Amino acid sequence: MIIKKKKFSSIFILLLLTLFIAFSFLVKNTPGLKGDIEQELRIFLKEPVLLKSKKINSNKFLDYLSKLYNGLNNKIHNKTNFKNIKIDVKFKELELLKNDRKKALKNKKLINPKKINIRITFEGNIYEAKARLKGDLSEHWGNNKQWSLRVKLKKNKTIMSMNEFSLTIHAERDYPYNFLAYEMTQRYKLLSPRYETVTVNFNGSNWGLMLMEEQFSESFYAKNRIKEGPIFKMTNEQDFKLRTLLEGKIDNLNDVVKWQGKFETSIFNEKKIRKKSNFTNIKSNNTLISIFKNIQEVSILNESNYVSKIIKFQNVEEFAKNLAIVFFLGDAHSYQSNNARYYLDPYNLKIRPILTDYIHAKLEISNINNMPLFYKTIFRDAHFQKVFFETVHDLKNNFDLVQKDILKICESYGTNCVNMFDLNLLKENIENLSKERNFFENIDLFQNKNSAKKFNSIYHDELNDIKLYIRAFNDGEIYLYNLTSELLKVNKIIFDNFENSDEQIKGKN
DSSP states (O other): OOOOOOOOOHHHHHHHHHHHHHHHHHHHHOGGGHHHHHHHHHHHHTOSSOTTSOOSSSSHHHHHHHHHHHHHHHHHHOOOOOOEEEEEOOHHHHHHHHHHHHHHHHHTSOOSOOOEEEEEEETTEEEEEEEEEOOSSGGGTSSSSOOOEEEEEGGGOOBTTBSEEEEEOGGGGTTTHHHHHHHHHHHTTOOOOOEEEEEEEETTEEEEEEEEEEOSSHHHHHHHTOOOOOEEESOOOHHHHHHHHHTTTOTTHHHHTSSTTTSOOEETTHHHHHHOOSBTTBOHHHHHHHHHHHHHHHHHHTOHHHHTTGGGGBOHHHHHHHHHHHHHHTOSSTTSTTTOEEEEOTTTOOEEEEOOOOOOOOOOGGGGGGSOHHHHTTTTOHHHHHHHHHHHHHHHHTHHHHHHHHHHHHTTTOHHHHHHOOHHHHHHHHHHHHHOOOGGGGOOTTTTOOOOSOOOOOOSOSSOOEEEEEEEOTTSOEEEEEOSSSOOOOOOOOOOOSTTTTSOEEEEO
16 A cells, blocks of 8 residues: 655755744643644644554654644545535533533543533535533543534534434544444444544634534435334443442442443433334334333343343344454454444344444454343344354455555545554454454353342442332333432332333432
8 A cells, every 4th residue: 555755845944943932842841732733733734643542662752743744645645525514603602511521520420411502504505403512531532623513404404414423533543444344344334423523613713623423313214115113222320420430439330320320221212213113003112122121121131031032132143243344443442332332123023133332453363252231132042143254254355445445444544544554563463363263162152140149338428329220111110220229218209201101210319
């Protein structure tokens, strides 16, 4: 893979050196501004990722200089024009956004951000929309610009065929590997959100290149030619929130978060999805939600009488192909509960995985034992293994397609993009996969089973008041799960929504 370089004139080299010296001085003398300075350089050079990318030289000075050189070269000679999204926010709405960011910076965690009204101008058309801050941690909103936003257009309008999307910095989606993962999922006809790079102007300020990531709205269903059914996430991330806020502050943190967020099911656009149905006079989506929650509970509780039946609801081929791609990338992140999404097909009741937020790495086959039980139950299935190793074999024999994908992806971004891909790492991963064919046989299905030992979930902060997980069914049966080590007494249960009586209820102390 070769990207042609053109020689710089002496004036450009001088400009580059001046930029680098100024940057080095500011970073050394103003450490609080490091992120903002690097961000401004990225914006100026129109680079998705710049100095924080993989090292291409062991010497830090030469590494930074090479990346700046490549970025300036691409800015001057690459004529790619990314589509521009112009966002305008009124003062009152902007203050709400800033207040959410201020609270997040204080707490080091984004919690319950408010939705605001914004106006978007795209290709001469004006779109009214709702938006909010997005992203759990400060990488998404810590710098002066390029705050991650979740956007939903009003009146079902779309931009680039997306009605709902997020805007974030490329580094938070493992750029440029996110584009490679998408190309591979499309080759194997798997469900995956789309990515686009756009130039963002926010209230007259240049925010540079940002990643536009598709969310699960009507346009996602239409593009993938699937019926509008529920898409799930197997957590409400309460455990992650508590861990972030309490890390280093209490000794019994693992006990506090042990059951938090495990049973809750997040459903994208839940209110809208519950009202829809794929069958006349039947609230089919409510039934699908109930089925999925049953499956989730079985996988969390490791109920041996039911675990083996989970596979009946899994699209075995798609799970196999998805995991072959995951292991090819060496990823151990996309299948975790807060990243993976699932679509339950209303016609065959098969769950189709939608893996997101891949992080490439050297493949560690031992990670397979740490995967959620929801995946491990399928590993010994003969058909799953057949499709998995067929996909591995296909990836190995058609590695040239991956190389072509990389060249296509990097056309708009130049040498820095190409340098971020590690072909040797990917080749090593696929070689190890093709050699090792017995690792599925050695999986301990119940390795992660929660032990019955006593635990202490008591702490003095009032950050978490969710003590019970409760489900009520139409036949009057009620399930209650105590999420704490405390002895709880339930005096009274009041039903205030019989129509959706199957939905989870949060029990409070």
